[in-house]
Amino acid sequence: MMFQYDFMQHAFVAGTLVAIMCGVIGVYVIARGVSFIAHMFSEIGFAGASFAMYMGWNPINGLLLFTTTSALAIGQLGTKVFRRDLSINVIISIFLGFGLLFLSLSTKNASNAFSILFGSVLSISTQQVWEVLGLSIGVLILLLIGFKMLTFDSFDPVGAEAAGLPVRVISISFLLILSIAVVGAVQIVGALLVFTLMTTPAAAARHLSQKVSRMILFSVLLAVIGLWLGLVIGYYTNLPVSFFITAIQGIFYFAALGWRNYHERIRIKESLDETSTKTAAS
Numbered sequence: 001m002m003f004q005y006d007f008m009q010h011a012f013v014a015g016t017l018v019a020i021m022c023g024v025i026g027v028y029v030i031a032r033g034v035s036f037i038a039h040m041f042s043e044i045g046f047a048g049a050s051f052a053m054y055m056g057w058n059p060i061n062g063l064l065l066f067t068t069t070s071a072l073a074i075g076q077l078g079t080k081v082f083r084r085d086l087s088i089n090v091i092i093s094i095f096l097g098f099g100l101l102f103l104s105l106s107t108k109n110a111s112n113a114f115s116i117l118f119g120s121v122l123s124i125s126t127q128q129v130w131e132v133l134g135l136s137i138g139v140l141i142l143l144l145i146g147f148k149m150l151t152f153d154s155f156d157p158v159g160a161e162a163a164g165l166p167v168r169v170i171s172i173s174f175l176l177i178l179s180i181a182v183v184g185a186v187q188i189v190g191a192l193l194v195f196t197l198m199t200t201p202a203a204a205a206r207h208l209s210q211k212v213s214r215m216i217l218f219s220v221l222l223a224v225i226g227l228w229l230g231l232v233i234g235y236y237t238n239l240p241v242s243f244f245i246t247a248i249q250g251i252f253y254f255a256a257l258g259w260r261n262y263h264e265r266i267r268i269k270e271s272l273d274e275t276s277t278k279t280a281a282s
Contacts, residue, residue: 002235010124011231011241017136018188019197019227023220024143025181026202027212028174031154035199036088037074037175041182044070046191047095049116050102059116060131063186066095067179075172119190119242121231128187135184142177150174151212188227193242197223200249204256222252 052062205218234241
């Protein structure tokens, strides 16, 4: 039985916490159109973790330092500056380069680099479980506190600005929360795959419902179920867990897309039938 092993218990606890956190915040990432920034934070976080290893710090300190500083900088400049593909690619390339530089200068072995890039969910320590717990709960509490304003600004930005909400403060605050969430997710699926849990379940959920509360519920369920299945399959096949998590989330997304398209075709057909009936009756 896999739950007799401490590393599987840690993986399920920490992974579930991160999946719930990513499922919730991912809905707002998609709604605000900042998925590219979530991806950029993960690469910046890789450089931060590498820098921390070079300095002899706990990697989470470097992750937090680099991602939160970047969030403040992006918030001041405005997210529109970073919507250009060229800007994103240049920034990602620079920080990947810095990450590799710090790793080459570090005395740590290559396995640490692999875990930062691709995650190490099956080798999470008790200390890391507590770190993920603190980060996840902190992110969820902050999202709960700002739920109404964040939801209004994310799904109706014009209305939020017209209503006099502090949209700039909301934007910067969300970027800071997102940067913290990325730090937690990196420890589970790695810097290169954090994009998966942060966006794919939420994107699938958007095809299943247009109501925010239901979107969040579906996003969390898909994130958690996908992660659990990935852990189980990875354990029994001895293959990379992150691959299975990514593949399963991809399947969920395309299944949700197919479900939406199917119902749209039915709705259009019913509408046409109704129109034809009215025309014939007249």
